[in-house]
Amino acid sequence: MLFYDKILSGNRNISCGTCHHHDLGGTDGLSLGIGEGGVGLGPERTAGTGEDRIKKRVPRNAPALWNLGAKEVRVLFHDGRLEISDLYGNGYDSPAEEWLPQGLETILAAQAVFPMVAQFEMAGNPKENEVAGAVHDRIDAAWPIIAKRVRTIPEYGRMFVEAFDHIDRPEQVTIVEIANAIAAFEGTEWQSYDSPFDQWLAGDTSALDDAQERGRKLFFGEAGCSGCHAGPRFTDQGFRALGLPAFGPGRTRRFDPIPRDVGRMGATDDLEDAYRFRTPSLRNVALTAPYGHNGAYATLEQMVRHHSDPEAARAAWKEADARLPEAPWLSAIDFVIRSDSREMARQAAALDIEPLRLSEDQIADLVAFLHALTGETALKRPLGRPERVPSGLPVD
Structure with a gap:
């Protein structure tokens, strides 16, 4: 409630x-x-x-x-x-x-x-x-x-x-x-550990289809995804710079008023942490679009494609890709940081992932595996949304 x-x-x-x-x-x-x-x-x-x-x-x-x-x-x-x-x-x-x-x-x-x-x-x-x-x-x-x-x-x-x-x-x-x-x-x-991948871990080798199985091997092998998305919750809780397309008001600090987001550095004041963000869990990731600390990508395919080739994905990104409800009085600030060439260069240079140059089939297989991390009961939560709350205020 x-x-x-x-x-x-x-x-x-x-x-x-x-x-x-x-x-x-x-x-x-x-x-x-x-x-x-x-x-x-x-x-x-x-x-x-x-x-x-x-x-x-x-x-x-x-x-x-x-x-x-x-x-x-x-x-x-x-x-x-x-x-x-x-x-x-x-x-x-x-x-x-x-x-x-x-x-x-x-x-x-x-x-x-x-x-x-x-x-x-x-x-x-x-x-x-x-x-x-x-x-x-x-x-x-x-x-x-x-x-x-x-x-x-x-x-x-x-x-x-x-x-x-x-x-x-x-x-x-x-x-x-x-x-x-x-x-x-x-x-x-929000506990969820009943995905097809969990069934596979329990010994049911038929729980993953062919594409998901190929994606699993890529994820834990050649693609190296599990280096950061590690453990049962698929995160090592570390911080990394992915070079995502920049937009929005930024999470500004009092002494840094330009509309940028410096990520972990905002908490530590350590320049080494600039533009690094917490590695998210991938459990039920197919249900939680859009993706990235600023929601830059609307689909899992786009996010995997960015990991494969950050520079190309960043260059191909369009402002229309952002899911931003219309607010004309904020439009002047929504994408203004992208006109700051020096800031864009700094963000592009801060990159902790190596380009993989995955093939189209490999990208599709990785996306298939990520869908295999969706719990069978993920959308059937124990309590759910209440019909009413004690304050009497409306419930969204």
């Missing part, structure tokens, strides 16, 4: 589920999301109108949620700005630094608190609501406001008392319990 309840957003108009919806494989189907101020769901979502229209696109693609509850997960967000760490004495190295509250049981719970206080995702703009205003003062000032909103709804208050042994009355509920509840949901709801 909390996952789909817009009560967690500053203006009560967007939920976690808006951008990570069951009907869309846990994502939103867009290259760059339409966050706070938008209207509708998925590819049909619009950028809003009048004073409520969006001020900026969400600068990165909405990541999938599959298997993020696994104990091995140690880093989250495209740039890894949330990591398990003792640096600040609260269990995590995060943008909240020492102000992240104690008691967040998993990294998934720690992640859950950040979209709520992100201006263009859920919080809204300063002066629009008390949450956005509090964030403007200091990041941790907003979480108590959100927690009070939730616990003062009688139905939620009763549910928290029933669910948590240490909660005897609703007044005790904080953002920590809210985040732990959301993480418990996400960590179980």
Whole structure:
């Protein structure tokens, strides 16, 4: 219920589920999301109108949620700005630094608190609501406001008392319990390990068709995909520069105002990390288009083709390839970074993958194998989208 309840957003108009919806494989189907101020769901979502229209696109693609509850997960967000760490004495190295509250049981719970206080995702703009205003003062000032909103709804208050042994009355509920509840949901709801490939691993050699079997051999062999997409979740949780086509507002820093995204470097301030992004899991990847940290490619074939020949794919990419809901007032910024020749040269030069020059048949076989990573019950989740939420707000 909390996952789909817009009560967690500053203006009560967007939920976690808006951008990570069951009907869309846990994502939103867009290259760059339409966050706070938008209207509708998925590819049909619009950028809003009048004073409520969006001020900026969400600068990165909405990541999938599959298997993020696994104990091995140690880093989250495209740039890894949330990591398990003792640096600040609260269990995590995060943008909240020492102000992240104690008691967040998993990294998934720690992640859950950040979209709520992100201006263009859920919080809204300063002066629009008390949450956005509090964030403007200091990041941790907003979480108590959100927690009070939730616990003062009688139905939620009763549910928290029933669910948590240490909660005897609703007044005790904080953002920590809210985040732990959301993480418990996400960590179980989005588990998926029943793909044809899993059947193959269990000994059923007929689980993969001929193309998928050829793709499997390529993936773990000549193509070298498993060097980065390793382990049962098909990610080593490392960071690499792929040289994807650049567009969008960028994830800018206060001292770096041009609309670019420097990736991991934005979290570490280490020049060696420039333009590197977290290796995503490939579980159910066929359900989570578009692909890349900015959703540059609409299909798996395009993404595999980019890995095969990044330079050629980058040169062939067209602005029309981006899935961006129309927002004329933002059009001047959507692709402006592409006119910066020096920045484009820097991004093109930062490349951690070797061109493979795969044949058309090999590309097709790899795509077939990636489809074999789709769980048979992936679209039949245990709980699914609720029909209603305790706040009474509409459910996307």
